[in-house]
Amino acid sequence: MSDHDIQLLSLGVAIGIYLMLLTQIAFGILDDHRDRKAVRAAEAQLAAAREKAST
Numbered sequence: 001m002s003d004h005d006i007q008l009l010s011l012g013v014a015i016g017i018y019l020m021l022l023t024q025i026a027f028g029i030l031d032d033h034r035d036r037k038a039v040r041a042a043e044a045q046l047a048a049a050r051e052k053a054s055t
């Protein structure tokens with residue numbers, strides 16, 4: 001295996017690692033948005049239940 005082949009292989013591995021990290025970051029951000037939306041919905045249900053219980 002020549003030096004050129006080793007360089008291409010290491011470059012491919014590095015690019016693959018960066019793509020995996022980018023994917024994890026992107027889906028982590030999307031997951032956070034879904035979690036916040038679910039929390040807001042649960043808080044709204046709780047507020048509605050409290051309002052109904054107090055009347």
